Amino acid sequence: MDFYFYLVFTLSYLILLIVGFVKRREKNIMSLTFFLYLVIVGLIVDNAIIAFGKFIGTDSLLENLHLFRYWTHAVITPTLILFCLGVLQKSGKKYFSTARAIWITFTCTCVLILIEIITVVAVIELKPVLEYGILHYVPVKKTAGSILMIIIVSLILLVTGFLVYIFTSWKWMLVGAIIMGIGSALPIKVESTAFTNALELVLMISLVATDITFSNKE
Structure with missing residues (x-):
């Protein structure tokens, strides 16, 4: 069943x-x-690799594809912080367009990328797991680095969504961030590996809606 979920994603x-x-x-x-x-x-590639893993089979190709997934996750996901700054710039507040704001944001993004690379992907060991009809490779050991990056990015999305709502009354970025945060934090038992991915899709829909709305206002 999960194959169809990931295909839909x-x-x-x-x-x-x-x-x-x-x-x-x-x-x-x-x-x-x-x-x-x-x-x-990155999410298109990520979900496609997971969806079609069982057709590739347990071999070095699938393992390398999943390793590529973790690298793209490490390098690309923190850039959502840059997106947040871009949205705040479009909200009309001049401070977010200053060189200082841009420098701080780029520095934070680079630091999170480095943390993710050094603590996760540079030392990662993968093992094949078959769950709910999905064959994928997962880390042998969980590391704190990846969790730290996700928490920080999620908090920045939440704070940005709140500020955008205060500045412009646009609520959907905040709603998407809250749904993602609550859904990830609550110990919800779901017979699927795709629950978090579904939350990510809801968040991305809210972010694209936000970008379209503010880009078209300019």
Whole structure:
């Protein structure tokens, strides 16, 4: 059953990517909000690898594909912080466009990427696991680095969503961040590996909606 979930996620992200590019009027690829679409590309690859793992089988190819997943996660996910700064810039508050704000944000992003690489992917060992019809490779040991990165990025998304709501009354980024946070924190028993991925999709939909709305206001 999970195969169909991950297939739907992959197609949904592909549609979301296309909709984002088509609907937003701003085409400047130098805009910080464009990092959101880099993350979505990573999620397309991520969910496709998980979905089709059982067709590849337990071998070095699938293991290397999953290793690639962890590398892309480490390098791309922290760039959501840059997206957050881009959204705050579009909210009309001049402070977020200052060199200091940009420098701090880029520094935080780079630090999180380095932490994730050094503490997770550089030392990761993977093992094959078959769950709910999905064959994928997971870390032999959980590390604190990845959890730290996710917590920090999630908090920044939540705070940004709150500030955007205060500044502009746009609530959907905040709603998406809250759903993601509560869903990840609560010990919900689900007979599937796809629950967190479903929450990620809800979050990404809220972020794309936010980007389209603010890009078209300019």
